[in-house]
Amino acid sequence: MATEGLVSLDLWTFIATIINLFIQMWLLKKFLFKPVHKVLEERKKLADQQIEDAKAAKAEADSIRAEYEKNMANATAKAAQIVTDAQKQAQKRADQIVQQAEQQASSMKAEAAADIAQEKKKAVNEVKDQIGGLAMDIAGKVVEKEIDPNDHRKLIDEFIDKVGEAS
Amino acid sequence: MDTTFTVEGPRVFFSIGPVTITETVIVTWIVMAIITITCIVLTRNMRVTNISKKQAIAEFLVETAEKFVRNNMGGGHRFDRMIPFVAALFSTSLISNLISLVGLRNPTADLSVEAAWAVVVFIMITAMKIKTNGLGGYLKGFTTPIVVMTPFNILSELATPVSMACRHFGNILSGIVIDGLIYWALGLANAALFGLIPGIVGKVLGELPILKIGLPAITGLYFDWFTGFMQAFIFCMLTVMYIYNASQAD
Numbered sequence: 001m002a003t004e005g006l007v008s009l010d011l012w013t014f015i016a017t018i019i020n021l022f023i024q025m026w027l028l029k030k031f032l033f034k035p036v037h038k039v040l041e042e043r044k045k046l047a048d049q050q051i052e053d054a055k056a057a058k059a060e061a062d063s064i065r066a067e068y069e070k071n072m073a074n075a076t077a078k079a080a081q082i083v084t085d086a087q088k089q090a091q092k093r094a095d096q097i098v099q100q101a102e103q104q105a106s107s108m109k110a111e112a113a114a115d116i117a118q119e120k121k122k123a124v125n126e127v128k129d130q131i132g133g134l135a136m137d138i139a140g141k142v143v144e145k146e147i148d149p150n151d152h153r154k155l156i157d158e159f160i161d162k163v164g165e166a167s
Numbered sequence: 168m169d170t171t172f173t174v175e176g177p178r179v180f181f182s183i184g185p186v187t188i189t190e191t192v193i194v195t196w197i198v199m200a201i202i203t204i205t206c207i208v209l210t211r212n213m214r215v216t217n218i219s220k221k222q223a224i225a226e227f228l229v230e231t232a233e234k235f236v237r238n239n240m241g242g243g244h245r246f247d248r249m250i251p252f253v254a255a256l257f258s259t260s261l262i263s264n265l266i267s268l269v270g271l272r273n274p275t276a277d278l279s280v281e282a283a284w285a286v287v288v289f290i291m292i293t294a295m296k297i298k299t300n301g302l303g304g305y306l307k308g309f310t311t312p313i314v315v316m317t318p319f320n321i322l323s324e325l326a327t328p329v330s331m332a333c334r335h336f337g338n339i340l341s342g343i344v345i346d347g348l349i350y351w352a353l354g355l356a357n358a359a360l361f362g363l364i365p366g367i368v369g370k371v372l373g374e375l376p377i378l379k380i381g382l383p384a385i386t387g388l389y390f391d392w393f394t395g396f397m398q399a400f401i402f403c404m405l406t407v408m409y410i411y412n413a414s415q416a417d
Contacts, residue, residue, distance in 0.1 A: 004176040004189060006340070010279045012185070013177075016192045017274075017283035024199050025255035031206035033251055036229040039213045039222070046215055 128160050135159055172351045174344050177277050191277040198262045198274060232257075239404065240411040249407065256284060257403045264339055264395030267346070268387070275398070276343050281336040285328035288406045292327065295413035304416075331405055335398045342390040349386055353378045 004010055135156065177190040209225035218226070232254040233247075240246040263275040274280050297305045309320040354376060361372035 002179045004179060004277075006174060006176045007278055007336075008176060009282055010187060010189060010191075010277075012187050013189055013191050013277060013279035014283045014286075017195065017280045018287055020192075020195050020199060021255060021259065021284060021287060024202065024259050025251045027199065027203045028206060028255050028258065029251040031203055032210060032225060032254075033229055035210040035213055036225050039215060040226065040229075042215045 132156050132160055170355065172348060174340075174347055177272060189277070190272050191274045191280060194266060194271050195259070195263065195274045195280070197271065198259060198266060201262055201266075202258045228254075235403070236407055239407040241414075246407075246411070246414075249410065253403050253407060256406060257399050260284075260335070260399035260402055261395060264342075264399060265391060267343065268391055273339050273343065275335060275339040278332065278336045281332035281402075282328075284335075284402070285332035288331065288409065289328035291406075292409045292413045295410050299414055299416050327409060331402060335402050338394050338398045342394050345390050346383065346387065349383055350379055353382060 180188050180190065180193060182188070206225070209221045209228075211221070212219070213222050213225070232250050236246055236250045236253050237243065240249065260275060263273055263280070267273045267276075293305075296308070300308060309317050309324070311320070357376060357378040358373040360378070361369050361375075363369065364372060
């Protein structure tokens with residue numbers, strides 16, 4: 001079989017090599033670079049997506065936390081309000097009860113005083129009547145004459161008043 | 168046993184009119200097939216997560232090629248279009264240099280191949296220079312620092328592709344020559360050594376290439392593997408550096 005020179009330039013080999021080099025370049029692009037770049041791109045997208053998701057999750061967690069803290073603060077304020085209200089109400093109620101009790105006591109006292117005054121008046125009147133009757137009887141015995149209560153009313157009253165004053 | 172040593176050029180398989188199909192072209196096709204099939208195998212069933220070893224290799228190769236081009240061409244993404252070209256150049260050169268390990272003749276031991284690559288690179292360098300400085304600036308560049316230097320500048324410009332081609336070619340060819348010499352010498356030594364045994368035994372042992380086992384594997388580590396990697400790397404390194412330098416305005 002014929003051979004070429006050891007150090008020689010062959011035009012067709014030269015041309016074929018140039019074409020082959022560019023074919024090889026295209027083949028590498030198609031079968032190595034393109035698929036690998038696609039996967040790398042996808043991986044980058046995935047990583048970006050995960051970072052985005054993480055960011056979104058963090059934002060959501062932050063907002064939930066803020067809301068929770070706000071709710072907690074509200075709840076504390078509300079609780080304090082409730083306690084204050086309850087205390088106020090209790091105080092009010094207590095005051096009311098005391099006041100009522102005082103009122104009741106004073107009214108009872110007044111009633112009792114009125115009762116006493118009435119009883120006293122009644123007793124005085126009874127005594128007055130009795131003393132009047134007695135005085136009449138005594139006067140009758142003394143003058144032997146029936147004293148007509150109607151005629152001597154003035155006299156009797158005067159007497160009783162004097163007795164009352166004396167008593 | 169052949170007592171003369173010869174190294175032959177690439178065989179010519181057949182010619183169609185003026186078109187000759189040589190051993191170089193055929194082996195280049197084999198090289199291209201190896202590279203392409205490797206790429207297809209490596210990039211099959213690629214996944215985004217939980218990647219296989221194959222995919223890791225494919226991604227490593229792509230990232231290495233990108234890093235190589237970007238690091239040596241200014242660090243940016245400006246020359247990303249060069250990446251597949253440099254990758255093609257490197258892979259073809261490397262596999263062509265190493266294919267002698269399976270007994271085929273290196274396509275890179277044919278000056279036509281390196282000349283073709285060097286001319287392509289030279290055209291790219293020149294195009295880049297004209298794009299950077301304009302045609303006038305490019306032509307004016309030959310007259311610096313003084314007009315008298317013009318012939319030397321033209322020579323030095325032409326020396327770039329010539330030196331690139333010859334460096335690569337010379338290294339690979341010398342590898343072939345030295346490998347051939349070692350095999351040839353070991354064959355002779357084998358025949359001489361076992362020829363000392365008298366009778367048919369010596370004759371049979373003398374014909375068996377016993378001494379050829381071992382030593383060529385060790386020398387091949389340098390002449391095939393190291394030189395193969397080195398020359399492919401140097402050629403690509405020079406390519407990217409020359410093109411990058413051409414893109415910098417004078």
